[in-house]
Amino acid sequence: xxxxxxxxxxxxxxxxxxxxxxxxxxxxxxxxxxxxxxxxxxxxxxxxxxxxxxxxxxxxxxxxxxxxxxxxxxxxxxxxxxxxxxxxxxxxxxxxxxxxxxxxxxxxxxxxxxxxxxxxxxxxxxxxxxxxxxxxxxxxxxxxxxxxxxxxxxxxxxxxxxxxxxxxxxxxxxxxxxxxxxxxxxxxxxxxxxxxxxxxxxxxxxxxxxxxxxxxxxxxxxxxxxxxxxxxxxxxxxxxxxxxxxxxxxxxxxxxxxxxxxxxxxxxxxxxxxxxxxxxxxxxxxxxxxxxxxxxxxxxxxxxxxxxxxxxxxxxxxxxxxxxxxxxxxxxxxxxxxxxxxxxxxxxxxxxxxxxxxxxxxxxxxxxxxxxxxxxxxxxxxxxxxxxxxxxxxxxxxxxxxxxxxxxxxxxxxxxxxxxxxxxxxxxxxxxxxxxxxxxxxxxxxxxxxxxxxxxxxxxxxxxxxxxxxxxxxxxxxxxxxxxxxxxxxxxxxxxxxxxxxxxxxxxxxxxxxxxxxxxxxxxxxxxxxxxxxxxxxxxxxxxxxxxxxxxxxxxxxxxxxxxxxxxxxxxxxxxxxx
Numbered sequence: 001x002x003x004x005x006x007x008x009x010x011x012x013x014x015x016x017x018x019x020x021x022x023x024x025x026x027x028x029x030x031x032x033x034x035x036x037x038x039x040x041x042x043x044x045x046x047x048x049x050x051x052x053x054x055x056x057x058x059x060x061x062x063x064x065x066x067x068x069x070x071x072x073x074x075x076x077x078x079x080x081x082x083x084x085x086x087x088x089x090x091x092x093x094x095x096x097x098x099x100x101x102x103x104x105x106x107x108x109x110x111x112x113x114x115x116x117x118x119x120x121x122x123x124x125x126x127x128x129x130x131x132x133x134x135x136x137x138x139x140x141x142x143x144x145x146x147x148x149x150x151x152x153x154x155x156x157x158x159x160x161x162x163x164x165x166x167x168x169x170x171x172x173x174x175x176x177x178x179x180x181x182x183x184x185x186x187x188x189x190x191x192x193x194x195x196x197x198x199x200x201x202x203x204x205x206x207x208x209x210x211x212x213x214x215x216x217x218x219x220x221x222x223x224x225x226x227x228x229x230x231x232x233x234x235x236x237x238x239x240x241x242x243x244x245x246x247x248x249x250x251x252x253x254x255x256x257x258x259x260x261x262x263x264x265x266x267x268x269x270x271x272x273x274x275x276x277x278x279x280x281x282x283x284x285x286x287x288x289x290x291x292x293x294x295x296x297x298x299x300x301x302x303x304x305x306x307x308x309x310x311x312x313x314x315x316x317x318x319x320x321x322x323x324x325x326x327x328x329x330x331x332x333x334x335x336x337x338x339x340x341x342x343x344x345x346x347x348x349x350x351x352x353x354x355x356x357x358x359x360x361x362x363x364x365x366x367x368x369x370x371x372x373x374x375x376x377x378x379x380x381x382x383x384x385x386x387x388x389x390x391x392x393x394x395x396x397x398x399x400x401x402x403x404x405x406x407x408x409x410x411x412x413x414x415x416x417x418x419x420x421x422x423x424x425x426x427x428x429x430x431x432x433x434x435x436x437x438x439x440x441x442x443x444x445x446x447x448x449x450x451x452x453x454x455x456x457x458x459x460x461x462x463x464x465x466x467x468x469x470x471x472x473x474x475x476x477x478x479x480x481x482x483x484x485x486x487x488x489x490x491x492x493x494x495x496x497x498x499x500x501x502x503x504x505x506x507x508x509x510x511x512x513x514x515x516x517x518x519x520x521x522x523x524x525x526x527x528x529x530x531x532x533x534x535x536x537x538x539x540x541x542x543x544x545x546x547x548x549x550x551x552x553x554x555x556x557x558x559x560x561x562x563x564x565x566x567x568x569x570x571x572x573x574x575x576x577x578x579x
Contacts, residue, residue: 013231014197017206019184026166036105053146073285114140259539263294273550299532300510319384327392367400389429439463451503461511525557
């Protein structure tokens, strides 16, 4: 789309959509810090200055928390809670005190302590934890600003035609963007899992992060295009590029209007073959978007949010309250709750567990393995799920099952929890359906045995592809080898579906492959019963299903299963794409 005269900077697609407007440059609040020697008799006063700055920062964060809560809800507001937890960490204040006791001014002491923490986080390979450095840096800058009496540039003078450009945007900035009706934002740093990106996605604001130099290249008033779909910005675009993007915006708007008409129509092929379309959610605040999308259930309720941004493990009550809200809101539609799918390494970094460092956490103590190793974690969650099942149609799903032994052990614990609840006279759905994720090759090979012992299965393609092809999809050196159309993957999917149908159970799919319309014809033809996707993708998947015959989809699948290479498979799929 862009030509040579356009200034194109590539980054990370932080929030989808396209925005066109004028740059509003939000200056970075870097401070010129000088190390000062503080006499002994003034050091207590220096600590008081520090404490006052921390308290003021807390007050500001509480205001941010309340704003996020009112606009997006409690689960997004937990992002501000992370900052408050950092501020409340006694070790940070203790370390700053040490510097002050050694005769250093509070500003320099804060800088040194924050810098040390940031460097320790940067050595961690996990993206989630790497991006927590942004939270720590943001806290440090807020404290320094209050110590120095300097406040960051605000969005007060921005308007509805603005695209905010900054080195980094804090969650507070992002909420201010919503209040000022700003069209989008672009930042030098950050990624898909940064808290700012998460808030932007919740607010449906197009955003690109990780641009490295945008804040030094752009000036307030410059024309800019933020392409949150492709993860790039175009600064000072030519008239031709601007017109192309304006046309694209119009086309996308018209498509959205057409797709909205499909909301209440069934996912049914031309020859009357029906499938189910469910939604994936990460937290309870997404339920309304599920209901608005036309989904007829939740096919994957990820429960990992329960463990983030807290000092202690979630209690049975915590679990119940979150699951109850969703089950009640979705009733009579089903909600499939997946038990914790985290690794012990992450829980240790969060301070919730204490296990030895693993060389390869991806193949280590995670998901169902973690639950069986630490049954108390599992039992708390199961009790919460079962108690909530009295208020809606809940199904339970175990992640990363790789053997029948794991399935048996998990079910044994579940039965014990059921018996305990009966003794306590607590009501729950005694016939709750239990299913298994199929996401490792060993589970595929014994799917005939697994299918006889569960009520349903769901294919987790993200992990299945990685484990089968031995490819880390976020490693840029091998990411191109991550291939949903690899003949092995398609044959695995066919095997899972066929063996499950023989056992009389339905098969869903909740990985990214299910949510991409490109793959819909072949998945339909392979016999998939249920597509579980992001709410925003539901109309797109439904559109493909309603414009193809099941007979044709089956023919396509049969042809593809005979192919031994990706190119041949791609040609067949490309020939049947619904325009």
